[in-house]
Amino acid sequence: MNFELKSLDLAGCATEKCDALIVLVSEAFTPGKDALSQLIVQARKSGDLETKPGKLLQMYRATAAAATRLVLVGAGDGSARQVRQAVAAAVAVVKAPTVHKLLISFAGAAAQKAVRTVVQTVAEGTYVYTTTKSKPEGRKLAQVWLCAPDAAAAKAELALGTATVAGVELAKEWANRPANHATPTMLGTAAKALARFPKLACEVLGPKEVAQLGMGSFMSVAQGSKEPLRFIVLRYNGAAKTMAPTVLVGKGITFDTGGISIKPSAEMDEMKFDMCGAASVLGVFRALADLKPAINVVGLIPACENMPDGGAVKPGDVVTSMSGQTIENLNTDAEGRLVLCDALTYAERFKPRAIIDIATLTGACVVALGGVRSGMFSADDALAAALQAAGESALDPCWRLPLDDEYGEGLKSNFADMANVAGRAGGAITAAKFLQRFTAKMPWAHLDIAGTAWKSGAAKGATGRPVGLLLDYVLAQAAAPLVPAQAATKTVAKRKPAAPRKTVAK
Structure with missing residues (x-):
């Protein structure tokens, strides 16, 4: 889909020939x-049109416009949030197969600030997954013109919107793919494909290299699957090498059966979405390739399957993480934190300005926050505030939850340095407390996206969240003073790698 800006007022838009014209009517019209x-x-005046967000009036071949279809829609106060409601409602009624060219005009809306929102909402409303369909029917809508009196002033917002869409749709693509079409190896290939863009580089490590690093916790999750694990390292180099990067760590469980602690069969197919954290990292890097901000970003993706074969890790097994800390695996379905902890330790070598992990980690977070806000955990107030602000600006909100030390008491083990689970109460928090034990030397935040990464039911599919949040955070850091890498903390001392219980042949 191609988005373009046109410097046209409402009268000019009315003369443009197109399949559909959407006019956003705000209170300030x-x-x-x-x-x-x-x-x-x-x-x-007649009451047929309200400015309340999403209220519609549809017309066919209206004499006031050259467009075949005319949709007048209330845009409320013209804010990005209310414009999103308006555009979503309008796009839903013009998604006919015959609509190939669409004009969207701002009538009193805050055009410049809302352009990004319009682009993202149109893309969301017309997105179609086709990869594994025998007769794919993709988007019919090919051209979208956004009309505003001063289009030049909105160019930056258009660029941000189209880049965000590219990132979100890449994240959706890989999250929506069935697990046999999105194996760890395939995910590594997708990451390598991003290295074709300037400023991007990618390295993919296999079982042998991961064993040499001593990632015993990560390997323990993968050992029950015939699919070999992959550890993906993406780098975006937009600033001097001396500048500390932001590190994004995405959980890449390409399918999660729960392992020996197997899940119920109902809706287990949705566990293909357990790599949405990894998909969001890919999406951010795709957007960075277009935007080219002056910042360094590292993406780490520990990718594997969690399967229950004869070699799978068992409840009660003790594994040694890359940090040297030992973990008693009391529940093999709490595997996400086991792959993330080794990736967090690996991240120390980059001496990051901040590290953020993104994971579909706990059902407890879904219970706490539903599908509206992602859970956010951090002991660093500045980092938490920046993520909160980024979520609000991107309309991809999160909510900070506590990390009191008392929540970590349930992770005590008689047989290891820690257990991988505590009790049911506060499950999202105790999962974050587990990860916190591997991040003491770095400014760190954890995003639990279990409730926001995908939808179930008739609308089943990935949402692409939190690509928008992460992208806004990274771009805000690009505008902030750069931090020299030497200002970050020291890396972990090298240790002899723990021998893995089982390593899949590369």
Whole structure:
């Protein structure tokens, strides 16, 4: 889909020939003397059109516009949030197979600030997954023109919107793929494909290299699967090498049966979405390739399957993480934290300015926050505030949950340095407390996206979240003073790698 800006007022849009014209009518709409403005005035006066977000008035071949279909839609106060509601409602009624060219005009809306939102909402409303369908029917909508009196002022917002869409749709693509079409190896290939863009580089490590690093916790999760694990290292180099990077760590469990602690069969197919954290990291890097901000970013993806074969890790087994800390695996379905902890330790070598892990980690977070906000945990107030602000600006919100030391008491073990689970109470928090034990030397935040990464039911599919949140955070850091890498803490002392219980042949 191609998005373009046009410097046209409402009267100019009315003369453009297209399959559909959507006019966003905000509370601040000031009518002109043109026919379309007068139509809007009459519709509001009669009560047929309200400015409440999402309220519609549809017309076919209206004399006031050259468009085949005309949709007037209330845009409320013109804020990004209310414009999103308006565009979502309007796009839903113009998604006909015959609509190939669409115009969207701002009538009193805050055009410049809302352009990004319009682009993302149109893309969301017309997205179609096709990869594994025998007769794929993709988007019919090919061209979208965004009309505003001063289009030049909105160019930056258009660029941000289209880059965000590219990232979100890459994340959706890999999250939506069935597990046999999104193995760890395939995920590694997708990451390597991003290295074709300038400033991007990728390295993919296999079982042998991971064993040499001593990632015993990560390997223990993978040992029950015939699919070999992959550890993906992406780098975006937009600033000097001396500048500390932001590190994003995405959970990449490409399918999660629960292992020996096997899940119920109902809706287990949705466990293909257990790599949405990894998909979001890929999406951020895809967007960075277009935007080229002056910052360094590292993406780490520990990718494997969690399967229950004869070699699978058992409840009660003790494994040694890359940090040297030992872990008693009391529940093999709490595997995400076991792959993440080794990736967090690996991240120390980059001396990051901040590290953020993203994971579909706990059902407890879904219970706590539902599908509206992602759970966010951090002991660093500045980092937490920056993520909260990024979520609000991207309309991809998160909510900070506590990390009191008392929540970590349940992770005590008689047989290892820690257990991988505590009790049911506060499950999202105790999972974060587990990860916190591997991040003492770094500013760290954890995003639990179990409730926001995908939808179930008739609308089943990945949402692409939190690509928007992460992208806004990274771009804000690009505008902030750069931090020299030497200001970060020291890396972990080298230790002899623990021998893995089983390593899949590379």
